Amino acid sequence: MANGKVTFDYNSCKGCGLCVTACPKKIIFLDKERINLKGYNPATVEKMEECIGCANCAMMCPDMIITVERL
Amino acid sequence: MANGKVTFDYNSCKGCGLCVTACPKKIIFLDKERINLKGYNPATVEKMEECIGCANCAMMCPDMIITVERL
Amino acid sequence: MEKLLMKGNEAVGAAAIKAGCRHFFGYPITPQNEIPEYMAKELPPLGGTFVQAESEIAAINMVYGAAGAGARVMTSSSSPGIALKQEGISYIAASELPCVIVNMMRSSPGLGGIQPAQADYFMATRGGGNGDYYMPVYAPASIQETVELVMEAFEVADFYCTPVMILGDGMIGQMMESVEFPEPKKRNLPAKDWATVGTGGKRKPNIINSLRIEPDVLEPHIQKLLDKYEVIKKDETLYEKVNCEDADVIAVAYGTISRVVRNAIKKCEEEGIKLGLIRPITLWPFPFAAFEEISPNTKAFLSVEMSAGQMVDDVKIAANGRIPVEFYGRYGGNVPKPDEVVAKVKDILGGGK
């Protein structure tokens, strides 16, 4: 399975969580510990190694703040 | 076959001829010899005895100037 | 009487219901949405109807139908939405139907903005629609006054068989103040025997109509409207005069801006300047009488508006050349500040007195 990498534009995230449900690998979560400049808990990935680069998250992000790359 | 009788309100006729085509007995015609108060050649029946009182003429007269009776 | 803290928009709805209005037809637009929302909630339990129309045009024509059918009926909107109602209002005025139309003005032209403004004065007072017609236009300056004028509007509408407009602005609509609901002042109203309620086979058909194809029939009909307007001018003109005796300058301001002028009056006082205020409460009929007696001391009228200058035309007609007419306005959603008004007054007086 392909290896992917996602990058979030930290301060543009609105913490809506649509990417969270979209991810088949369930690796995205909203970081309740942090608040970005916009005042939201931003989306983050911890186990990036599990990312398959399917771009489902990007498909659903209404604010296009996710960049997806594939190895 | 029933016997009918039609009466036209002479001065209200607009000479449109719809009754003429509607009559199954083809007994109505527009009287080119006469002009009524409105300025039209009014509809007339000559052979009233052929009228079957079907009221087709009245069905079609947009100005409701025909009265139909049946014997 | 119980005091309530209420938004202007809700107070409009509550006053209308208190005045017996049971039918409301509207379409959403900021900053007046609380009016339809209030009616949507409150009317059905009272057996009334709220219809969210497909557009402002549909709404005003539903009002026409309901008014013609004899109901007390209201619609509300804000500037661009009111622009769309102009044909309908012209029909209602021409057909002599009573109804109340609320305009909570926002900044314009075009889509403009949603902040308060007073730039629909022309549209309200001199026929945004086609033809020779007018309607009483009330400009409340507080929520309490809004309540009273809305109630009065229904009575006036029925009394004269005319549309009546409540001309507020986003501020009136959105602000809360304490308010009491007195019993509506009732007039001796003529029976609505012209309404379409069905003939019951007992009388000739009633016809609600504004078409008169023959000039010699239409002209007397318009004359009838004009005669009615003269009575309204005589009997229904409302205004308030504050601090005008011996005033150096008399400001003319209506609605919320009259309150800014009140603050300016105090500030002027501190500087030894006497600023007066004529506050038209009816914009049509415009209170020309208020301008008749002015002290020889008074240097100018100053029309203060949240517009680029519209009421100033009526002030000029009222002044009739006796003293200069000046104008100060802010627009686009900005609200004149008391200090700005004071500065303008000083300016008129030649840099202070």
Place this chain on the structure above:
Amino acid sequence: MEKLLMKGNEAVGAAAIKAGCRHFFGYPITPQNEIPEYMAKELPPLGGTFVQAESEIAAINMVYGAAGAGARVMTSSSSPGIALKQEGISYIAASELPCVIVNMMRSSPGLGGIQPAQADYFMATRGGGNGDYYMPVYAPASIQETVELVMEAFEVADFYCTPVMILGDGMIGQMMESVEFPEPKKRNLPAKDWATVGTGGKRKPNIINSLRIEPDVLEPHIQKLLDKYEVIKKDETLYEKVNCEDADVIAVAYGTISRVVRNAIKKCEEEGIKLGLIRPITLWPFPFAAFEEISPNTKAFLSVEMSAGQMVDDVKIAANGRIPVEFYGRYGGNVPKPDEVVAKVKDILGGGK
């Protein structure tokens, strides 16, 4: 130049085409139907487009789109139809788009009648729509002048990026006179580099818009409009003054009614009365300058209108209290007769001189 006998409505169409108008969006209404009908026939062979819109509202918004896309574009209607266009006109003015709007006025309010009238003066000259905006309004008095003003209207519209109105009446629309088509007077026009024609990937997007949500952005935008209006007032005001020196009374009349006044002038002459005429050709900007110099002999201004009195407001502002302002009007489709005007003049002068 060839002389043609032409209906006013057709002349409007022919002049527009001569002025380079290739896009027309309209909706039928009496008494201006010959305009869309003419355009429907003449535009397609020229590669232009005629669209019969589903309504007046759709038509004015098609005009907005086409004007924003850079075209010379026109629409036409009559009173109730123009009332429906008010929101759209406000948008066009606010978005600074050039176009020409023709109103062949009929009698109103409401559905009224289809005979000529001048009761849309208010709607035309002071915002039937929402907000602070104006547009140049031309009032031709003959078919020849109609042709010239329609051509001028397109130039003025493009020069100032503003809607322009031709305010005629059923008489102007329906009558025939002989007419010549001179070459349009061309101005040095700015390029329409703001139009939506596609970026071609070569520049930033062009945006046609009237929304400015921040008051501090909207206010300067309105100020820009107001500054433009001042230039138009200075440079584009048109009027004609006839027989005014030492006149006993000066009539003020526009469009077809100015011709009735001309007949009245002759009749007055026969009776030794000197009647003058100020004929505004632009109703907005109103020709206040024409009222500045008046002879001490002149007893009054007399506004003569096919309405219940609308322009009379501007005449009052212009008179500014110097001499009385009188009014004579017929309405509902009736046209004032020269004799009636003469009688009114005599009346003003105290039963003859």
Place this chain on the structure above:
Amino acid sequence: MSLVFEKTKGLTDVPFHYCPGCTHGIVHRLVAENLVELGVLGSTIGVAPVGCAVFAYNYFNCDMQEAAHGRAPAVATGIKRVHPDNVVFTYQGDGDLAAIGTAETVHAAVRGENITIIFINNAIYGMTGGQMAPTTLIGQKATTAPYGRQKEVQGSPIRVSEMLATLEGAAFIERVSVDSPGNVRKAKKAIKKAFECQIQKKGFSMVEVLSTCPTNWGMTPVDSLTWLEENMMPYYPLGNIRTPEED
């Protein structure tokens, strides 16, 4: 001797202003006869359009309101919400109903507004002198379609009945014609059903009537009937399109 036909009491004595042979008159009669036969004339409120039928308020022998062009369904809504137990109908042309009044028509149906619309489709703007209507046929000439309506330029004519039938609120929709005595009789039945639908509070009802405009079609009244049969009927098929379930 028994009376087979005389003018209905549902109409006033005012003579119609319609052109000779214009079928507006026939439809007026059918509406009025039905109101009388259903016994509801005295509780009926009609709404007249702007169009050739603008003077309808002078003809129907019931309370009437004259609506602004296209707004009759909105006016009828206002009336009906005040008097839900009265019969409320509009009488509208194709310009009135299907052009400027499109939104009002569609949304009266969307709301399932319990009113009846009599829709006169004569494929032309009669009153204003023969301009193109949304229902003008392809190839048909009109003063604003002097080269004939072209699909590519003005699009194809709208079938209002079929369009409204997609709406759940539309309880009864039928298209009829008044080109022959037989069709006139059917039209009358359809109009009766529409009113019955309203009386039984089943929601929005409309009868589309194919009608002639000899004046603006530039034909004799008799030729107009033939033109209607040969040109309009194929594009606008007659028949019931929606009926309340219980029927």
Place this chain on the structure above:
Amino acid sequence: MSLVFEKTKGLTDVPFHYCPGCTHGIVHRLVAENLVELGVLGSTIGVAPVGCAVFAYNYFNCDMQEAAHGRAPAVATGIKRVHPDNVVFTYQGDGDLAAIGTAETVHAAVRGENITIIFINNAIYGMTGGQMAPTTLIGQKATTAPYGRQKEVQGSPIRVSEMLATLEGAAFIERVSVDSPGNVRKAKKAIKKAFECQIQKKGFSMVEVLSTCPTNWGMTPVDSLTWLEENMMPYYPLGNIRTPEED
């Protein structure tokens, strides 16, 4: 390392003002990506509505016009008749398109106007704060339907796509949803087809997109997707409703 997804050049750098999780943003992206992929961005003119997407003119990286509420199809018509070879689209909400703009929408389709409409059906008036839309579902609450929409009072929701599909001028109509990555991909294809239909001058095209309004539905963005699937999809079935014959 290859880039699988980055923000399209069809959009400007201006961040969206939409509420968190509002699917307006997804649809903006799909439209913009398609314009870029079809190579027509530079010749495209868009029309923004009045509704939450009112600022769309700041987002799409092409020439734009802001229309009055409901009039976008008329504005687009004006533009298209001036520039028949440019791509012209409108982006409209359900209040804008299906309420006040009903006549403009229907008649753009009747004329077969060669434009593309992107229709955002979120069953509510978003911008003005949650009033009832013509597409609000039965039982759904709105600020102007505080007791929930009732068939008897406000009528049944309008299925715009099905209604327009009765018109001959409507060349391409499809209903899609953006509730899941799979449906987003399908939505993108449908929007591409609609633009292709226009580029090939086949007439009017519209894509109805079922969309969420977490703010006015009073739900989280994620719950909103579920609500859309469970409530909107059954009433507004996804799928193609009209395609030009040659396809």
Place this chain on the structure above:
Amino acid sequence: MALNEEVIFAGFGGQGVLSMGKMLSYAGMMKGKNVSWLPSYGPEMRGGTANCSVIVSDDLIGSPVVTEADTLVVMNRPSLDKFEKSVKPGGIIIVNSSLIDQKVKRDDVTVYYFPVNEIATECGSAKAANMVMLGAYVKLKGFISEADLLGAFLKVFGEGKKNLLPLNEKAVAAGAELVK
């Protein structure tokens, strides 16, 4: 004296009354006069009355509405009733006696009764009644020749109606004949 002729033409919708006015206007314009033509218009498409005001003048034309006509041409009876009072003292009324059996009541005007329908029928078509009437009118008034009138006919109706010229020539001549 400078010419200033103000005329009202009035009749039924189908009688070609508006065209009469147009032809006179066209002829006047071609002779270098100032002209105006103003129709009245109503809501009824057929069968209503039609009338128009025409002014032919050496001067600039003031109001195009004729309220004190020099000449009134009436083609049917309701028009006579309506406009009889709109003629100035000393003016002329020309009555289509084919359709109007009534007499003019005023005695301060000159009245002519011409049975133009009958004459037109004799010329070949009852539809040319208006041309017969116009022929009589121009002859009476003298400021337009019969030839100019026929030139105007083509201008108003277009070259396409050239085939009708002989009929109309005949009608105009017959009309002119009526005026001795």
Place this chain on the structure above:
Amino acid sequence: MALNEEVIFAGFGGQGVLSMGKMLSYAGMMKGKNVSWLPSYGPEMRGGTANCSVIVSDDLIGSPVVTEADTLVVMNRPSLDKFEKSVKPGGIIIVNSSLIDQKVKRDDVTVYYFPVNEIATECGSAKAANMVMLGAYVKLKGFISEADLLGAFLKVFGEGKKNLLPLNEKAVAAGAELVK
């Protein structure tokens, strides 16, 4: 001296800023004062800034727009930037230091920094930050009692929210505590 208190409350959309103003207004009204509450309103449904002007006065209230505030209550940073200049010299600014790390630049006003979010969390819910702030405000100003404020809470939110009263009581008390 007669009371005339003009306040601006400002913060994020979800912080209950408008309610703070409403509660103060209600409490003022119940004490027989004249009151006005004016919100600013924008097109953004969520995440935008929100603010309101409140006036509580013994006099009739002129303009409801507060441009020279006696007191400014700011719940987030953009609001401080925006309204700092709108306080009259000698006025008061109360800053929610939980979310605003910045200091007030003016030196002609009295400034209080209260970490109301933290305190509210301690009381049981971060959502009560506005009540903490209000508690501090009324205590500072003195013309409204804490009990009156809680009475207003029920008026504004309705009897249905009675269950939240204990939490809010705690929050208000904790806020009042901040003012020595």
